Amino acid sequence: MLEIKNLNVSLEEEEKQILKGVDLTVEAGKVHAIMGPNGSGKSTLSYVLAGRDGYEVTDGSATLDGTDLLDLEPEERAAEGLFLAFQYPVEIPGVGNMTFLRTAVNAQRKARGEEELNAAEFLKLVRAKAASLKIDADMLKRPVNVGFSGGEKKRNEILQMAMLEPKMCILDETDSGLDVDAMKLVAEGVNALRDEGRAFLVITHYQRLLDHIKPDVVHIMADGRIVKTGGPELALEVEENGYGDILAAVA
């Protein structure tokens, strides 16, 4: 589904290469995890895939079901079925969460040539999905992420994911800032979305999240490339021994 080949990326504003030839293939129905130390380029990878400004792709490609992502605007990537759950969800004062969700859902439906949801249909859908994530009516009414706790922000990301039903979901350190209960709730939300047609790329520092969202494949990223790939046991190895041993072994 997601195919990344030899992806090289630099920061636009300074001559600093962050990604140095990332190769990664995520198949439909699978959950891949990327782990790695700080500064290894994990978040950059997620931003580049989602289309954030400020990065320059100097080589390589990234495709989603054969469509070249790197040529598309962020909204076009979203319409293709790509979704990034932000590490730091953005607070947008003055934009109601509900308005935001409905605009996003309908923008994507429109882009795909589907009928837009009317207010009643939308409300019914969002209420059902919000309830399973323990998001109350008040959170839906408030401005996007404004005054939300860390856990509420992450749950709101998962709600967006559930509403938009993307086929390729990237979760960028969704566990950061979450206590155990909140993490369970978020993981349940993610697990509920797992199906044969959907793939996940879960970026995390810690093995903890992977106890709840069981990965099929685990990649270790260091210094801008994937240095080791294995099964779930790789995450446990990191948890026990840190990155040092793995990095030393591949160096």
Added chain:
Amino acid sequence: MGLALEKDDPVAALVDRLSRDGTDGGWAAEARSAALSRLAGMGLPGRRDEYWKFTNPAPLTAAAAADVAAMPDETADVFAEATPLRLVFVDGRFDADASDALALDGLEIETLATAQAADIHWARDVYGVLEAAGQSPVERPLAALNSAVARDGIVIRATGQVTRPVQFHHRHTAASADCAVHHVIRVEEGAALTVLETGAAAARFNKVMEVEVADTGRFNHVRIQGRDRERLAATHLFARLEAESAFKSFTLTVNGALTRNECVIELTGDDATAHVAGACIGEGDFHHDDTVFITHDAVNCESRQVFKKVLKSGATGVFQGKILVQPDAQKTDGYQISQGLLLDDDSQFLAKPELEIYADDVVCSHGSTCGAVDETSLFYLTSRGISKEDATDMLVLAFVDEAIQEIEDDALADVIRAQLAGWLDRRRG
């Protein structure tokens, strides 16, 4: 007119151009003559006046105004759900046939011309009086000009809880329309009144509204200016607020080659509140100036100024806002914020926030910011599939919403939001 003006005097030229025939009772003749004297004493504003530092008054003071193509009438019904008493002005002249009958429970209402023709009228204590008081410490010659010439307007005395708003709706039909309109409003003790203003008025529009709110009275004002691109407008809103009264005024402005909206408020009674807010959106040949002067002259009063300007393609936004706290105005709570959102590098926002405080037990704060659309927010929205244009509009609407929230009535605020969203949409279409 009781005052000799030189024939080629620019003041005389303007007075001559804007004057219309009418009947003046004793009080009106006096008021008109006094206004003319004030105007002659001040002269017209010029580029060198500090108060006009950011806005060139020349188009407003020129002997003639350039023609402006008439606008389709599109905002007459925007407030229909509030079932306002609608009073229509065509090219600045009151049109009785197009208007609802001048009658509404809880108020006395008549045309300015009718009030001016009477020998004795309560309006003598307000007409030109609040304007004259507002000439110090800063001169506002265009307002004096208005008091000197105006014959069209509405005179309202609210005596109870008026359940329907009064809407002044303007239609612009003659390209050369150059006019002065003057409204006089007194809200009596315990009474409440909402005034709405809509419609493109004229090629050049000079408007004054004087509002006196007695103890515990409430006055709400919601105005929509636009969408006429080439219009020139100078408007003044003078208010005097007595004890425990509440005053709220909001203006939405879209387009306009030159708009100067002045608001001059004096809080003269204890525990009064005054909120003035404005949101404007302009691109290209657009110059919008909000000039606000709030004087705290009593104890424990609150004032708020919230102004938001969205500017694009060479548009200019100006804010001059002042809070003056007199020595006896202890416990004053004054707040002022003005913000510009620049959608490109060609536009500018000029702000002059001022506080002048002579009392020692007050809370006054002010802020002024200017910036571009937040890239992180834009990325967040677009990453969810919302187009960059839609996302920008959402952020624009969010940006101005703090000003819209100042509208007392939520339903009226929603009308403004819908109107603005519609205009943004049309601009793109």
